[in-house]
Amino acid sequence: MTVLTENFRLANGNLIPKLALGTWQSSVAEAYEASKIALANGYRHIDTAAAYHNEDAVGKAVRESGLPREEVYITTKVPAELKTYQEAVKSIDNSLKELDLGYIDLILIHAPRPWSLMRDSGDNDFKKENLEVWRALEEAYTDGKVKAIGVSNFSIDDLQNIFDHGTMKPMANQFIYHIGRTDDELVAFCQDNDVLVEGYSPIGTGRLLGNTELQAIADKYDKSIPQLAIRYLLEKNILPLPKSVHEKYIIDNAKVDFEITPEDMATLDKF
Numbered sequence: 001m002t003v004l005t006e007n008f009r010l011a012n013g014n015l016i017p018k019l020a021l022g023t024w025q026s027s028v029a030e031a032y033e034a035s036k037i038a039l040a041n042g043y044r045h046i047d048t049a050a051a052y053h054n055e056d057a058v059g060k061a062v063r064e065s066g067l068p069r070e071e072v073y074i075t076t077k078v079p080a081e082l083k084t085y086q087e088a089v090k091s092i093d094n095s096l097k098e099l100d101l102g103y104i105d106l107i108l109i110h111a112p113r114p115w116s117l118m119r120d121s122g123d124n125d126f127k128k129e130n131l132e133v134w135r136a137l138e139e140a141y142t143d144g145k146v147k148a149i150g151v152s153n154f155s156i157d158d159l160q161n162i163f164d165h166g167t168m169k170p171m172a173n174q175f176i177y178h179i180g181r182t183d184d185e186l187v188a189f190c191q192d193n194d195v196l197v198e199g200y201s202p203i204g205t206g207r208l209l210g211n212t213e214l215q216a217i218a219d220k221y222d223k224s225i226p227q228l229a230i231r232y233l234l235e236k237n238i239l240p241l242p243k244s245v246h247e248k249y250i251i252d253n254a255k256v257d258f259e260i261t262p263e264d265m266a267t268l269d270k271f
Ligand SMILES: NC(=O)c1ccc[n+]([C@@H]2O[C@H](COP(=O)([O-])OP(=O)(O)OC[C@H]3O[C@@H](n4cnc5c(N)ncnc54)[C@H](OP(=O)(O)O)[C@@H]3O)[C@@H](O)[C@H]2O)c1
Pocket: 021, 022, 023, 024, 025, 047, 048, 110, 152, 153, 174, 175, 199, 200, 201, 202, 203, 204, 205, 206, 209, 224, 226, 227, 241, 242, 243, 244, 245, 246, 248, 249, 250, 252, 253
């Protein structure tokens, strides 16, 4: 077993591959090439979003891979700006069309508020609106268009709103999590409620590269900083979504079958 063949299990019983290729900021051509490379090298999970404008490229790479559909796991997202039931239904149908893979494995609400209001949403916390979008996701699940539903960038409060008023609970919450940026209260809340945590920007969108202290720890394991940073999430049962458009990096990022000692984890926790 390697991380490429291991899975987490969602609350509905579905398996989800433990490591995903990220595609934020990848152009259509880059997302196509990176997805092809990843699939050829054993990745079975790709993370995209309507807002990344590369779902069609990801879908094409999956179709051309020759892999049975059920062996590949695709996550996409309803844009943060779409906050009505009708807009969400339309967005899900459009993602299905763009991906052209028959169904979506996991769809997330990209963020609880439109990006321009993520820091300051004034009087509107978008609780009512998120329940409308959530209803569209629940229906897509019931209709078999998507195999799992979840959220992204949701706080405890945002999650509690869905727990209290939704029919189903989110099965995953995808939020930023990397060495030096760890919201462990949110992780514990999610894991206690059987919501899988997916950690985005595991390499800090590149910011962890070149850190000499991290390099010294990575050297002890004969690993790179990205490999150490990805393993750090796995040690916490968080699903990492490293992004790269380079073959060497994509392959290296999956070589994370090692264990970080509790002492080094404690050091990394204090970064
Ligand atoms: N839900 C959300 O709101 C949200 C927000 C942000 C991200 N995400 C998801 O999480 C994914 C990852 O996050 P991220 O894109 O912010 O960044 P990241 O994965 O933390 O870092 C990506 C950067 O690190 C570089 N890199 C990757 N592997 C490397 C290696 N082995 N050696 C050297 N450099 C390496 C990449 O370079 P190259 O690309 O040039 O190879 C890129 O510049 C996204 O792509 C997206 O799928 C979701």
